[in-house]
Amino acid sequence: MPEMYFLVRWPDGADQRCYSPSTVVEDFFVPGGTYPLADFLDRSRQALAIASERVRAKYGFGCTSAAEQLAEIEAAAAAYPPDATVTVTALTDADGVPR
Known part of the structure; x- marks a missing residue:
């Protein structure tokens, strides 16, 4: 599967490199996009759930890393x-x- 990373800057300026086992995150985030916290969490939940299901469809089990x-x-x-x-x-x- 084509894994990806989305780089997050938290409100205090801390950066975090976040993993996705799928390119689906491109459907939820844009580089430079700023999101209200609740929206960011919702998008993250959706994107990583879909990514995990794509792994399940291909390999028969969800992605624990997601x-x-x-x-x-x-x-x-x-x-x-x-x-x-x-x-x-x-x-x-x-x-x-x-990307």
């Missing part, structure tokens, strides 16, 4: 107020090449 990534995102998001915004600074392939 589930772990979502748990990391949700844990990080809990540190910020509900009115915070999150920026997706880039989408890259596994080698770090921008």
Whole structure:
């Protein structure tokens, strides 16, 4: 499967490299896009669920890395107020090449 990364800048300026086992994240995020925290979480949940299901369709089991990534995102998001915004600074392939 063509794995991807989406690079996230949290409200405090911290950067996080987030994994997806599928290019589906391109349907949910754009490089430079800024999202209200709740919207970012919703998009992350949807994108990573679809990505995991694509792995299930191909290999017969869901992607535990996608589930772990979502748990990391949700844990990080809990540190910020509900009115915070999150920026997706880039989408890259596994080698770090921008998409």
